[in-house]
Amino acid sequence: MRSSLVPAPVASLPWRLILLVLAVGGFGLTVLYSAAGGSLRPWALSQGERFLLFLVAAVILSRFGEGHIKRWALPAYFVLLAMLLLVELLGAVSGGSQRWLDLGIIRLQPSELMKPAIVLALARFYDLLPAGEIRRFNAIWPAGVLIGLPAALVLLQPDLGTATMITLGGLTVMFLAGLPLRLFVGGALLLAAAMPVAFATMHEYQRNRVLIFLDPESDPLGRGYHISQSKIAIGSGGVFGKGFLNGTQSHLDYLPEGHTDFVFATMAEEWGLAGGLAVIGAYLLIVRWAMRVAMAARSRFSRLAAAGLATTIFFYFAINLMMVMGLAPVVGIPLPLVSFGGSAMMTVLLCLGILMAIERSNRGRT
């Protein structure tokens, strides 16, 4: 039922999604407020401003047509690839590892934007590829190059978590594009076989993270500290938590990174299993909405792009939660919309903006 009081462009927004995002973001701000010991500063206030800014940007992005996005997919990818190379060169010159470019008004982390960009680029690639070619080698090697280059550059930074996400995002699109199933099964087997080799070539700190993930109690005060303290925070919260502002793990500084990567543990300590299930449920609903957008999409590009972006959002929260609950090594993936920091929030809202644009074109003409 359409009310004449609300202008059509506003009424046509996917309000269920926006309310969901507002709920998760608002809850995140509440957690940051508590993590600062019951204070808007230094985190909740600036995070709230950023959240609103990016949300508005996402809504504006949704007004763009599918054609625009399709046209910009590959150029954006190559620009980001060039920026990744630049970051790498700057890092080599300054003699340290660097992940961002200072653009004056904003510190841009190209590897972060590469997560949606790789999805769009591959979606565009398979869109351009004639249907008959999909089971040929021509369908594989360009995609491999498109994924491999940024993944390798990010791995050099070194940022194992982001490189993994870029690769997984790309592989998802390849899978959805219809490449033969045996490639993925074979690849998985190959990966399992290659694991020891990869382990041998890892950086010392990456290797330690993996080892500690396998046995966090081996060094509870040293390198296993993050995972141990995070599990203590979550486990001690119980079903309904210790209550808002009553978390001890976070307030007494036992939980490291309690406002960034381990913000879920801060939340779970105070809100318990109930809060945790609410966050997991909200994320699954957001992903479900995005997957529905993909299913309903009319063009091959928008189908692949929407499903790929949905999976990117999914990877974010799944990897972060697995890490926080001791199911994955500590790889430095924040919980988007909740963790303090702009990059992940920007990426996820960018994904949602594009998804809203696709959703709008699903409803609209053509």
Added chain:
Amino acid sequence: MKFSPVKRPARLVTEQSQAFTFTRRAWLLGGLQLGVGGLLAGRMAWLSIAENEHYRVLAESNRVQLVLIPPRRGWIVDRHGKPIAINRTDFRVDIIPDRLKDRDATLAALQSVLGLPPEEMERVREELAKAAGYQPVPVAEHLDYERYAAVTLRLPSLAGVAPASGYARFYPAGAAVGHLVGYVGTASAADYEASKNPLLITPGFKVGKEGLEKTMEERLRGQPGAKRAEVTARGKIVRELTTRPETSGAPLQLTIDAGLQEYAGRRLGEESGSAVVIDVDSGDLLCMASMPCYDPNSFSDGISHSEWDMLSQDARHPLINKVLSALYPPGSTFKPAVAMAALEAGIDPEQNVSCPGGFRLGNRFFKCLGRHGPMNMHRAIAKSCNTYFYTMGYRIGFDRVADMARRLGLGQEFDIPVASQRYGTIPDTAWKERKYKQKWSGADTLNASIGQGFVLLNPLQLAVMASRVASGNLVQPRLLRGDGKPLQPLPFAAEHFQTVRGGMWEVVNGNGTAGASRLPLDGIQMAGKTGTAQVRRIVGSQRGQSGDWKYRDHGLFVFFAPTDRPRYAGSVVIEHGMGGARAAAPVARDILTYLFDREKALKRLFALEQDWGGDLATRMTRQAAEFRAARATPPPPPAPAAPVAGNAAAPAEDLD
């Protein structure tokens, strides 16, 4: 159209089939996502429900830090309740590294307020460099109240400085009780490894290291209190939750008479020796003094290197408890035991033995102190005639003497809470066979019968012998009040005791060796027996009465008083004192005088201390100052190692 040799028909892929594949795989993907979501929810439920208890405990042990409050040690008091070891308020200053703002300025201020030497400041600086967080770094301990108050007043400008007050052990009598009570100190790393008790590493906590402080540790320690505080990961205390007060250790009452103990310690004066007094009615040890001694207060405060060197290099062995851990040949103080053995063997005490100045055994002549002429037992004890005791020992055989000696307490270990007792040797034929694979000879009997040769005893045993002879009861010495049993009589005839006691009366009050040491009291008499024990074989004309201090004879004396109804008994040993009558008996006289007439005894002590150059504390302070001054100058060539006290008795054959 051309036929090509296609082995397998290529699957036809169209836009339509691709869309179909996409839908199928998207559903699969969605299912996987839901599965992972379920896994995450399940994991979370596992952590927060199944393992909630486990993690709640861990979170609580993170949050709450238990700070132990060391218990105050139980007091050690004497038989009248007079304190021997107490706890004194102790002031200390620590630095909390994380609260320190201007390190150099703060340290400079502390140095001037506390008057700390530069090497101490260096240590503090080093420890601060290594320390982090909220673990305090000690700056100074055992401060007097003035300096503690001075720091407290300046606190507003000294961020990070934490003055604290606790308790430290204090022994009012100082060195006079050193060997008896021992001392306390910080628990060693080995102690902590053995018990893992966190109390042991709590700052300010001390354990008994020696003497009663060590043996009665369990009883004196008490129960630590605890302070529960909420702390951050870096150790900062956010707020205190609850406090459980500590329970002080139970006071320990000794049988010791603190006044007598201190008097005896002071009366031993410059000599190296010991004095023991036993209440013969109960076995209570009234005094167990051993001098010289370290000041237990300086050990409790943490002893300095130079002080330790001074103590360990001193030829008078201030680190050895001479009542229990030093062994001496008893010399003639052994004769009452020989006399008892002779009587028990049926010897008539009135039978005379003629003393021609010695005793001939084969072609060897064993000398006496003089030509005593006809001697019965009474006179032989009074005159300490060796010939009489050679004869009796030879007649009854030494195994019977040894048996009597043991029943009188000699060579025995007693059930008292002390860190160590050396119980020496009462030799017999089996012992020699066992130890030297040699037969017991007649010469062995003669030497042992006058308390030389193989006989080695500690002063406590001599005191017990005196108590048993004086009372006729099986006196067992005891150190703690209230754990005694009624005394059993010794199974020997009362006349035998009377005979020996009579001889000992004569020693002091009649025509005997210690006539100069009669008690200066009306109606109270002391009985005793002197002893002079050789330290080494007589060489040439040197007879242990002159020459190097460390080769001079030991002086011994056993005694009891009053003679008509014995109440107190004991022994005095003066190392290298040259003679029992000369060195030991006067000390025994004054100690007994103290028990009956305190004023008179103290007057005599003050006169003596005047001669020695001040009281005990004054003299010890001066000695320490001299030692430091000597060390400051180029060190003298190393002195030859001195023989261990009391262990220097060589089997002597040509005896007087």
